[in-house]
Amino acid sequence: MPQPIVLSFKENLDITEESSGNFVFKLLQINFNLKQLSPGLIAAINVLRGDGATEESLHELVLKTDGFSSLTKLYYYLQEFTLLGIICHSIRVDGVTLATMVPISTAQKVQLVNAAPDKKYVLSRFAFSRKDGEQMVLESPLSHVQIILSDWRGSAIVNSLTKPQTASQVSALIPAVSNDTVQMFFSLLLTAGMVSEVKAEGQILEQENDTLAQWEFHDLLFHSRSRAGRHSNPLGKSYRFLGKIEPPPVVKPKVSNDIIQLDKPDLEKLKQEDNPFTLIIEQRDSIRVQGNQPITDKQLGEFLYRTARVRATFPKDEKECSDRPYANGGACYELEFYIIVNRCENIPEGLYHYCPLDHQLCKISDKNSYLETLLKNAETATVPPCNPQILIILATRFPRVSWGYESMAYALTLKHVGVLYQTMYLVATAMNLAPCAIGGGNSDLFATATGCDYYAETSVGEFMLGSRA
Ligand SMILES: Cc1cc2nc3c(=O)[nH]c(=O)nc-3n(C[C@H](O)[C@H](O)[C@H](O)COP(=O)(O)O)c2cc1C
Structure with a gap:
């Protein structure tokens, strides 16, 4: 019973x-x-x-x-x-609570499902356990509840379910829990969507779902926790660090005294002479073959000025904010431009940081093996392979966003990368340059090459730029 x-x-x-x-x-x-x-x-x-x-x-x-x-x-x-969603369900044995199922959203009613005594169940590949405050919790992006594992026996049952098991098999493995208790535990896990039924022929129900099969664990967790719905965490602007931690400055301080002052384009002239907007949109392409004659310092300066410069700074939302040519949630402007110059007329090879306030390149290092590898990684991401004249690496000063925004900060910074990519594509097209976004990069290698703290400023996007062939 x-x-x-x-x-x-x-x-x-x-x-x-x-x-x-x-x-x-x-x-x-x-x-x-x-x-x-x-x-x-x-x-x-x-x-x-x-x-x-x-x-x-x-x-x-x-x-x-x-x-x-x-x-x-x-x-x-x-x-x-x-x-x-205000009722919790606990399994209690001899006055000791083994586990408690706590609703974390009101989007779905918790309807207790009874596990069958003769059926096998297996842990969902989306279930995970972590420390929350002083408790161990079991969670899943498939679930609208959290299970607090308050006793080692609960954790032991969960651990035993990495392989398909019946309740009696689990209680044989863990003699400290009776068959009835394990079965009740199975019911809790089944209600929570954290175990999947295993059919007599051995198929796991969760694995038969083709849509779910195409979600990786980290993608679904990130999606479900950075949007509203199946959690009750604060979402959006909450300023949880106000008065506790200083937000990073509106503009990153200069990284060196080895400075190249870039040319500013004549925007009034460009407003008159640029191709019409629709022509630029229609001509925009990813171009993976670059010219023999490299991009010039003047072109790189114009590109950065039109894409990334600071137009103004002003106080907003309890911190200093800025105005730049592209849109950015909360005007955080957390994305930094790191430029690997591979071939550029009048600018020596090396790694530079772009100062968007003074429109300058600050040199970080000469060409070295880290930069060669970053360039090679970008090259192998394109077909045909393109050894770019310029590789722009976008890095997020993440605490600029997470200082004010909760639950969605990383999602927001990735959206900003997309906004910037399109701005960069359009400016490059207007300038008759060869642009191409790159979908992946190595953030640890970036940290080594720049000396940045991985957690304070980490790379989130790469973009090739050069002259056209
Ligand atoms: C976020 C993002 C990532 C991309 N990653 C790559 C990449 O790694 N390699 C590549 O050759 N092209 C990459 N591209 C370019 C796309 O392949 C290209 O935009 C798409 O094929 C459409 O072609 P079009 O840009 O010429 O219109 C990427 C584009 C975007 C927006």
């Missing part, structure tokens, strides 16, 4: 009894009142906000206190609490 599951309210649910029998419930966007509750229902609410109880015990409590009249209300309220 499977052991019953204990119901309780979520820990962070705020419940106030304003007057006798009148309760106010608050949790993030949830805010509701229950009025004139009977003594039996008051007792049940108090049990749920404390240690919790099984549905059967709550039934007994209300029946004993109020009689039959309140039972319908009890079940109605339990149903509503579940719909609101």
